[in-house]
Amino acid sequence: MAKKIDCSVKQLHLLSFLKLCLLMLLVISTSYQLYNMAHTKQLIEKIDDDYRRLYTTIRRFGPFYNNSQSVTMHNGVHNFGDISVVVREDETPVKNLSDGLDMLNNKLEQCAPESVWSIVVLEVPSRYGVFYPLRPGYLESFSTYIPSERVNAMVERERLSNTYREFYGCITRMTEAYIESETQERIRTIYFPIHNDQALNAIIAVDIKESRTQDIINQYNADHHTVLNINGPNNIYSESGELPCANDGPYQAGFHYLDILRTTFGPSILLAALFHLAFHSFRRRDRSIKRDEMTGLFRRDYYEPKFNRMNSFAMLVMDIDHFKQINDEYGHQKGDEVIKTCARILATQIRAEDIAVRWGGEEFVVMFKGIQHSALFDKAEQIRQAIASKEILGLSVTVSIGGYIAKNTTFSEAYKAADAALYQSKHRGRNKVTLA
Numbered sequence: 001m002a003k004k005i006d007c008s009v010k011q012l013h014l015l016s017f018l019k020l021c022l023l024m025l026l027v028i029s030t031s032y033q034l035y036n037m038a039h040t041k042q043l044i045e046k047i048d049d050d051y052r053r054l055y056t057t058i059r060r061f062g063p064f065y066n067n068s069q070s071v072t073m074h075n076g077v078h079n080f081g082d083i084s085v086v087v088r089e090d091e092t093p094v095k096n097l098s099d100g101l102d103m104l105n106n107k108l109e110q111c112a113p114e115s116v117w118s119i120v121v122l123e124v125p126s127r128y129g130v131f132y133p134l135r136p137g138y139l140e141s142f143s144t145y146i147p148s149e150r151v152n153a154m155v156e157r158e159r160l161s162n163t164y165r166e167f168y169g170c171i172t173r174m175t176e177a178y179i180e181s182e183t184q185e186r187i188r189t190i191y192f193p194i195h196n197d198q199a200l201n202a203i204i205a206v207d208i209k210e211s212r213t214q215d216i217i218n219q220y221n222a223d224h225h226t227v228l229n230i231n232g233p234n235n236i237y238s239e240s241g242e243l244p245c246a247n248d249g250p251y252q253a254g255f256h257y258l259d260i261l262r263t264t265f266g267p268s269i270l271l272a273a274l275f276h277l278a279f280h281s282f283r284r285r286d287r288s289i290k291r292d293e294m295t296g297l298f299r300r301d302y303y304e305p306k307f308n309r310m311n312s313f314a315m316l317v318m319d320i321d322h323f324k325q326i327n328d329e330y331g332h333q334k335g336d337e338v339i340k341t342c343a344r345i346l347a348t349q350i351r352a353e354d355i356a357v358r359w360g361g362e363e364f365v366v367m368f369k370g371i372q373h374s375a376l377f378d379k380a381e382q383i384r385q386a387i388a389s390k391e392i393l394g395l396s397v398t399v400s401i402g403g404y405i406a407k408n409t410t411f412s413e414a415y416k417a418a419d420a421a422l423y424q425s426k427h428r429g430r431n432k433v434t435l436a
């Protein structure tokens with residue numbers, strides 16, 4: 001029986017813990033969704049800012065190009081560290097761009113770490129190109145083209161010839177992502193045309209790894225503890241954004257419910273466990289302050305100060321008859337069980353607002369409010385009979401009860417009167433009720 005009760009208490013605990021987990025999950029995941037929603041627009045702005053910073057950095061190369069001195073070079077490939085110059089005609093004046101390209105590469109590395117794939121500067125009309133670095137595939141493909149045709153096609157395709165007329169910083173152009181056939185790297189190319197006197201002089205083409213956008217998102221998520229993505233399938237929330245000066249259409253920034261759930265599940269369980277523990281340790285503490293550990297009735301030291309402030313009430317004092325004999329014959333442990341059972345029966349006979357206190361070893365005080373003489377007697381009889389009518393642990397146990405109705409009386413006077421009435425019940429043969 002005790003095992004059964006234990007088990008159902010455990011199940012109740014588990015159930016209330018699970019309910020708390022669910023509640024926490026609901027509250028935390030909803031808050032986290034709102035948090036991610038608030039960040040979606042900011043992520044779009046961050047992506048826009050990052051690409052624009054990249055464009056600005058590339059544009060700063062323009063003055064350097066214009067101010068660079070030329071040297072004469074012959075047909076062939078000329079290597080200067082990571083930089084290679086491919087010249088297709090003899091006696092070609094070639095700008096010395098090494099320092100500027102180094103600087104540009106460093107600055108780009110700061111804006112977009114590990115994302116710069118290559119930088120190419122092509123003169124227009126093209127007799128040479130500067131590559132940083134020159135990948136083997138480039139050289140191959142470059143040799144099969146007539147450079148000027150290749151550049152003209154690029155200018156045509158990307159509409160680079162008159163970007164100087166355009167506004168909003170979109171003098172640069174970024175292509176859609178594509179796979180570079182020589183390297184199989186997924187990249188985008190950013191073109192910046194250098195115009196002088198409304199004529200196109202050169203094109204800087206910076207290849208950026210397509211993963212740059214994902215890097216920005218990853219960094220943003222890490223910095224802000226968000227779970228945002230772009231163009232994720234089945235997102236539950238999304239907002240539209242566009243890469244600045246890019247050829248591709250809008251993208252969708254947002255988040256997926258599973259990501260929200262995955263991130264909030266752990267903290268929700270942890271928080272629920274903490275609340276659960278805090279609540280139960282508070283309950284246990286509160287209970288141990290108020291309740292007698294053995295019987296579960298109120299403790300005397302908790303209620304006596306409150307009783308001392310009362311002056312109108314009805315009270316009963318109840319004492320188990322011949323209890324010493326029970327102890328002596330069956331041992332203290334059985335005696336304890338008898339006390340517990342009597343307390344349990346007592347608790348079932350009174351209302352929730354009545355206060356039952358374990359006053360001493362096998363003595364109890366019950367306090368009632370708004371109850372008259374005859375009702376108090378009936379209540380005491382009801383308690384007495386409830387205990388006497390059942391065998392308790394195979395024993396016939398009875399109680400004697402004394403009662404008193406206090407009207408402008410201190411508690412200690414009332415207690416004395418009720419105790420005297422209890423004495424009379426004992427004197428009259430026990431298993432009796434006497435009201436003073």
Ligand SMILES: Nc1nc2c(ncn2[C@@H]2O[C@H](COP(=O)(O)OP(=O)(O)OP(=O)(O)O)[C@@H](O)[C@H]2O)c(=O)[nH]1
Nearest residue numbers: 319320321322323324325327332333335336361362
């Ligand atoms: N097992 C047990 N015994 C207790 C506890 N507190 C007090 N007692 C014992 O309860 C007995 C109370 O005996 P008494 O009040 O003298 O008298 P009684 O045997 O109950 O007889 P009457 O009250 O005259 O009917 C004492 O032997 C105490 O040691 C307790 O928590 N557990």
